[in-house]
Amino acid sequence: MGDHHGELTGLLTDWLPRQRWFAGKGRASGRLRIHRDILVSEPLRLLIVEVDYDRGPAEFYQVPLVLRHDAPHGHEGFLIGECAGGLVYDGLADPSGAATLLDFLARAVHRDDLVAERFPAPDDDTRVPLVDLPAAPIGAEQSNSSVVYGDAYILKVFRRLWPGENPDLEVTRALAAVGSQHVAAPVAWYTGEVTGVPTTFGFLQQYLRSGSEGWRMALASVRDLYAEADLRADEVGGDFAAEAERLGAATAQVHADLARALPTRPPTADDLRGLAAYLRGRLDAALDGVEALHPHAEAIRTVYDALHAAPPALVHPRPFQRLHGDLHLGQVLRVDSGWVLFDFEGEPARPVADRVGLESPLRDVAGMLRSFDYAARSLQLERDDEPGLEYRAQEWAQRNRDAFCQGYAATAGRDPRDDATMLRALELDKAVYEVLYEARHRPGWIRIPLAAVTRLTATAAPAAPAG
Numbered sequence: 001m002g003d004h005h006g007e008l009t010g011l012l013t014d015w016l017p018r019q020r021w022f023a024g025k026g027r028a029s030g031r032l033r034i035h036r037d038i039l040v041s042e043p044l045r046l047l048i049v050e051v052d053y054d055r056g057p058a059e060f061y062q063v064p065l066v067l068r069h070d071a072p073h074g075h076e077g078f079l080i081g082e083c084a085g086g087l088v089y090d091g092l093a094d095p096s097g098a099a100t101l102l103d104f105l106a107r108a109v110h111r112d113d114l115v116a117e118r119f120p121a122p123d124d125d126t127r128v129p130l131v132d133l134p135a136a137p138i139g140a141e142q143s144n145s146s147v148v149y150g151d152a153y154i155l156k157v158f159r160r161l162w163p164g165e166n167p168d169l170e171v172t173r174a175l176a177a178v179g180s181q182h183v184a185a186p187v188a189w190y191t192g193e194v195t196g197v198p199t200t201f202g203f204l205q206q207y208l209r210s211g212s213e214g215w216r217m218a219l220a221s222v223r224d225l226y227a228e229a230d231l232r233a234d235e236v237g238g239d240f241a242a243e244a245e246r247l248g249a250a251t252a253q254v255h256a257d258l259a260r261a262l263p264t265r266p267p268t269a270d271d272l273r274g275l276a277a278y279l280r281g282r283l284d285a286a287l288d289g290v291e292a293l294h295p296h297a298e299a300i301r302t303v304y305d306a307l308h309a310a311p312p313a314l315v316h317p318r319p320f321q322r323l324h325g326d327l328h329l330g331q332v333l334r335v336d337s338g339w340v341l342f343d344f345e346g347e348p349a350r351p352v353a354d355r356v357g358l359e360s361p362l363r364d365v366a367g368m369l370r371s372f373d374y375a376a377r378s379l380q381l382e383r384d385d386e387p388g389l390e391y392r393a394q395e396w397a398q399r400n401r402d403a404f405c406q407g408y409a410a411t412a413g414r415d416p417r418d419d420a421t422m423l424r425a426l427e428l429d430k431a432v433y434e435v436l437y438e439a440r441h442r443p444g445w446i447r448i449p450l451a452a453v454t455r456l457t458a459t460a461a462p463a464a465p466a467g
């Protein structure tokens with residue numbers, strides 16, 4: 001296909017920016033170039049596409065492709081276009097492309113600098129062999145692309161590639177190594193080179209087919225409450241608080257395991273000053289993209305500056321450590337044994353160098369607290385004209401935020417709400433990130449984080465900040 005890179009670049013220039021996982025949406029027009037073109041095995045090619053901008057760093061994307069000379073029925077939805085006298089399909093949606101990738105992982109082989117590796121099988125290996133498993137691509141609304149194989153495994157193909165090891169692989173592996181019950185077993189991964197640096201391209205894990213996603217469970221609970229006009233959140237059948245409490249305990253356990261497996265250190269005054277400056281920088285980037293944040297800018301900065309107004313032992317009497325980095329209800333699954341966390345990649349838009357540093361574990365707590373607010377308010381968006389819903393949304397969110405913090409405190413030995421200055425700053429930072437995220441991806445939802453910014457800046461630091 002090398003001779004046809006010009007033609008292919010034209011196709012991708014049109015297709016790439018339309019993909020949900022394309023991160024360059026807020027940036028002025030980018031120029032595409034094919035950085036790598038690797039033949040995994042017929043018919044699958046992995047393209048690494050570089051997107052250059054006038055300002056700022058280039059972005060790299062993984063684009064698996066299948067070139068066909070036929071047009072099978074049902075393939076229409078994932079046709080990218082015509083090239084080299086054939087038809088180019090999205091290589092993960094094309095069943096033969098997805099099967100080729102699984103075969104490559106199963107054989108743990110090399111292809112140019114592309115290397116597939118397997119985790120050691122457990123002693124009592126009862127796992128399904130990695131052969132001939134039907135592939136089902138999932139979820140268009142994701143930061144990466146995942147394929148489920150035979151209800152046994154899930155392969156995440158990282159779309160935006162940051163040169164180096166992906167934190168999802170690194171952190172999940174570290175947790176599995178200390179026997180964590182809160183991650184899906186890692187199975188295999190593959191690595192290639194981007195700008196000469198070995199980089200994680202994809203990660204295969206056990207698929208938890210009976211798992212229920214926290215986000216869906218939470219929405220079902222909110223729906224129940226909204227349907228019962230006369231009942232309180234603790235009285236309706238679908239009360240989520242016991243699950244929220246278990247989730248808090250699971251999060252604290254994951255943090256404890258990460259603190260055992262990877263480095264930690266107590267934060268210094270410089271760390272807290274640095275954190276405030278970092279949060280200010282993220283705010284500036286969001287202000288550049290979203291006008292609606294401007295009236296809140298000074299109040300937000302005031303909350304961040306409180307981080308270094310007192311000694312670290314008062315603001316954050318816990319060590320800094322590795323963490324999940326983008327924890328929300330869509331990143332957790334309820335299985336028979338409890339809650340499982342996945343997608344330890346951190347915020348996909350954040351440079352990897354920032355995501356792998358040691359941070360406050362309260363960043364994850366803040367993410368989950370924001371998510372309870374999202375669950376309550378996203379259903380409210382659809383029922384704007386109903387009186388009393390604002391009160392009920394607030395009631396549901398607060399009940400579950402409290403339960404989560406109680407569960408966390410019981411396992412960690414310290415309640416996140418006791419570190420209110422840090423928790424509030426990190427929750428506010430998350431809401432600012434969400435404002436930018438929604439502006440780019442779901443403008444209809446921007447009211448949710450904007451309202452949280454208003455609430456979190458409205459009052460002096462409360463004991464249990466309500467986002």
Ligand SMILES: Nc1ncnc2c1ncn2[C@@H]1O[C@H](COP(=O)(O)OP(=O)(O)O)[C@@H](O)[C@H]1O
Pocket residue numbers: 138139142143144145146154156184205206207208209211213330331333342343345
């Ligand atoms: N081990 C797993 N078992 C079952 N479903 C999973 C597993 N890991 C992820 N998922 C599902 O796949 C979806 C995408 O996974 P995620 O890691 O969040 O990808 P992305 O980085 O694209 O957001 C999740 O919403 C979740 O429902």
Ligand SMILES: O=P(O)(O)O[C@H]1O[C@H](CO)[C@@H](O[C@H]2O[C@H](CO)[C@@H](O)[C@H](O)[C@H]2O)[C@H](O)[C@H]1O
Pocket residue numbers: 141142143144215326328329330331343347348367370371372374375434437
């Ligand atoms: O793609 P990821 O799951 O890594 O995360 C990104 O997308 C999320 C939305 O899918 C976004 O989460 C925000 O919306 C959720 C509801 O859809 C809500 O539960 C979260 O609390 C809220 O932050 C996430 O921020 C973004 O990084």
